[in-house]
Amino acid sequence: MDQSFLIMLSNLLHLQNQLDPTTSILSDSSTSTTTATPSSLLTSTSAAPLLFFTIASVLSYISTTRKPSSSPSPPPSPSTTSQYSVAAFRALSTERIWAMEAPLRDAQWRSLYGLSYPVFTTVVDKLKPYIAQSNLSLPSDYAVAMVLSRLSLGLSAKTVAKRYSLEPYLVSKITNMVTRLLSTKLYPEFIKIPAGRRRLQETTASFAEITSLPNICGAIDNTHIRLHSLPSNIPNPNIYTNSHGFRSIQLQVVADHKKIFWDVCVKAPGAFDDATHFRDSLLYNRLISGDIVWEKVVNVKGHPVRPYIVGDWCYPLLSFLLTPFSWNRTGNPAQNSFDEGLMKGRKVVEEAIGLLKGRWRILQDMNVGLNHAPQTIVACCVLHNLCQIAREPEPEVWKEPEESGGAARVLESENYYYNFGESLRQVLADDLYQRLSSR
Structure with a gap:
């Protein structure tokens, strides 16, 4: 019997004494007189004991059936409530x-x-x-x-x-x-072009270890983000059907040696080719206009080489974007050596995209509205970088469909950059082959 129940019984006894003085006489021998009238005595001696007995019985039943409250009940755990509440x-x-x-x-x-x-x-x-x-x-x-x-x-x-x-x-x-x-x-904080000297030096040195090619600062690639559905009132739905036969929008990324994206672009529907998407990106326009100029320069056979990115044959050959000589290694030994090294660098961005889609599976089947799809894709890229910076365990890599499509054509406005890039690529190929042959 707990303390609160004893207090209630004590209060009931006090009430009983007020209602029935005869009970008080029986319980206190020092009391010898009573002022109760016959009519009041009749009332108290008949009703009060019955009232006391009834209330006491109810309280006794409550006290035996209720759970002890000596310690506060613990908060509900996820196992007893919805784990998502x-x-x-x-x-x-x-x-x-x-x-x-x-x-x-x-x-x-x-x-x-x-x-x-x-x-x-x-x-x-x-x-x-x-x-x-x-x-x-x-x-x-x-x-x-x-x-x-x-x-x-x-x-x-x-x-x-x-x-x-x-x-x-x-x-x-x-x-x-x-x-x-x-x-x-969060984009400006976690997706940045490697412009600082220390980061640029680290990036180019790491790519050199991977590829044996100097001054690579990133690898570019394009991937299709499958759309779960399209709005029924969209004007031209066919522009979203890609060469693989499903509807998508395109994601273009540039990654460093740590598989961290330093540029992200989501602008083109699935039917567009990689080169068109690249030319529509802010990165392309900043590189063409000279807004981005990396100051780090190395000398290769008397040729000044500024940092550049590498891509596959779906991208145009330019002074700041080098691509393979051929897609099936049909060049001369120097050209094939260059292509092999370049593709090792490209593998970094392929793995980065595989990790991105492996971590954030919504990118495997984009089930948000078309208007909100680009920001959702970019948000996943930001989260991917956070995970890479924090060295989170890498999940199983999502396997991309095989690349298809021919070599990108060069626009007339790009001829200067193409000629410079062609000369640069050959210099790097000859230098690499000479170094490999002398080992």
Whole structure:
């Protein structure tokens, strides 16, 4: 019997003494007189004991059936509530998460949200001020977690809505907001051209180890992002059908030796070729106009060589973009040696794209509205860079379809850059072959 029940019984006894003085006489021998009238005595001696007995019986039943309340009940755990509810997320992501062993904690977080808990908190901390301005009814970290689960698992808005007990329109709204913030506010911080001397030196030196070619600062490639569906009122849907036969929009990236993207462009529908997409990019226009000029210069056989990027035969040969002599190694020994080294450099960007699609599976089947697809793709690129910088474990690489298409033609306006690039490529090929032959 707990303390509160004893207090209630004591109060009942006091009430009984007030209603029935005869009970008081029986319980206190010092009391010898009573002022009760016959009528009041009749009332107290008949009703009060019955009232006391009834109330005491009810309280006794309650005390024997209720659970002890000596210690506060623990908060519901994710195992007893939906693991995607706000309460469950709070229980896991506050005290409990840091009490877990780091490998177990981060493995669990990656399976749900695509990245480890420390990287997740970094994303939340950077986005929280902007999310707060939107007056969102959900906590910032919960909203980010929901969007990351959609991006990493490739879930539709309806599936996420059902899992998180939200309306699909709200899931779409939050997805659009978070991906927009990632692709605009975090893009300048995590996707940067290697312009600084230290980073440029590290990048070119690392590519030289991979390819045996000097002054490579990046590798460029294009990939198709499959569209789950298109709006029914779109004017010309055929421009989204690519050479592989499915509808897509194109993503162009330039990656460094760490498989970190330093340029991202999403502008072309699937039917466009890689060269057209490249020429429509901001990067191309900045390189053509001389807005980007890398100051690091090396001398190869008396020829000044500035940093350049490498691509496959789908891109035009230019002074700042070198491509293979042939697609099937049909050149002379020097040219074939150059092509082999160049393709080793290109493999870096192929692996980066494979990791991107392996981490963020929504890119394997883009199930957001066409208007929001570009920002979603760029947001995934930002998250990919965060993971690479933090040295997150690399997932299974997504396998791309085989490349198809012929060599890119050179525009008349590009003749100067083509001639310079052709001369540069031959110099590098001769130098490489001479170095390999002398070993």
